[in-house]
Amino acid sequence: MKKLLVFTLLLFVLILGACNNESSAKKTNDEIEESTTVTYQSEEGPIEVPADPQRVVVVSGFAGNVAALGVNLVGVDSWSKQNPLYDSFLKDVEEVSEENLEKIIELNPDLIIGFSTVQNLDKLKEIAPTVTFTYGKVDYLTQHLEIGKLLNKEQEAQDWINDFKERTEAAGEEIKAAIGEDATVSVIENFNKQLYVYGNNWGRGTEVLYQAMGLKMPKKVEEMALEPGYYALSLEVLPEFAGDYVIFSKSADTDNSFQETETYKNIPAVKNNRVFEAKMEEFYNNDPIALDNQLEFFKEHFLNEK
Incomplete structure (x- = not known):
């Protein structure tokens, strides 16, 4: 009888441990799922954006910042497409406009970036998380750092800024x-x-x-x-x-x-x-x-x- 009781208790402990392990594993998976987004403090307030954006659309202004940080672009504005300096970065990137929402939807972006004056902002927000910046609100280096924060590339942005300051001063x-x-x-x-x-x-x-x-x-x-x-x-x-x-x-x-x-x-x-x-x-x-x-x-x- 005592042996049976000991066996039963042992079995109970093993089952309880397995349940705890399963719960821990589930919690870890949930945390991983949550970590796929981060909160960026935009001009309009906090916004959830991808921690590792893979399909970025720039409807105005910041294609060069995104490209310089090595983040994949799938759509950019016409001015960016006309810049020969961007050719190697934008070779297979589509030209888009905030007026052509259907085109942007087709590209299935996970993040949209543009100036605060962008048209159809509410509709863009329905397509993907959309972050806008007011041109000239911060200086050009701070602007690049903000793009770095948005794309989870803050250190890379800061490294370039430090290097650029040294080179331009010299x-x-x-x-x-x-x-x-x-x-x-x-x-x-x-x-x-x-x-x-x-x-x-x-x-x-x-x-x-x-x-x-x-x-x-x-x-x-x-x-x-x-x-x-x-x-x-x-x-x-x-x-x-x-x-x-x-x-x-x-x-x-x-x-x-x-x-x-x-x-x-x-x-x-x-x-x-x-x-x-x-x-x-x-x-x-x-x-x-x-x-x-x-x-x-x-x-x-x-x-x-x-």
Whole structure:
């Protein structure tokens, strides 16, 4: 009888242990399931996003940031598709628009990213977790770090930022030594038959020139373009905004006949061969891919590095 009682108790202990193991295993699986999403603190509040996004759609603005962090893109905006710098990253990526929701649905994204001004935001949120950013709300490096946080790639983003700061600081010192501490640089662009000059945070290499390398802009540019980011001007007043050096963000598809006028030709930077023409499509953005290219462009042209 005692043997039977001992056997029964032993059997009970074994069954109880098995149940506990099964419960532990279930809990572990649940935790793994929960870990497939993380909470990102977006401008609109906390949002659950994939911990390891595999099918990202960028409807505006941040394709270069995502690509630079090695995250798979399945759809991007038309501006990104037109940038030759992104060709190797976006070869098999579809062009999308926030207006064509059917196309985005077909791509089955697990995360959608865009500017806060994106259209059909509520409908995009029904397709997949959607995170938007207000352009210029944070500086360009903080913006990349935020994209890194969103994609669970914060450390990778921070590593690039640290390296970029070191490289641009060194390049800035070299360039200032070559052209003079007080030399001024302007960034202009001809878009839709309108000339623009840019401040220090509107792409076109302005972040690299003014923020990272500490080069100076002409007083007139500082007065009119620094706060709003850009300023539209006429050809007649362009000489007032032209620095000792001019970066011309130029598109071959635009009428640039203003360069044949006497007004333009008599600008000192033009007469001294200090106008550096860059491809507008490559200079438009301020993500790591674009910024690295802009830095090399400036080193090549200011320091005559080939």
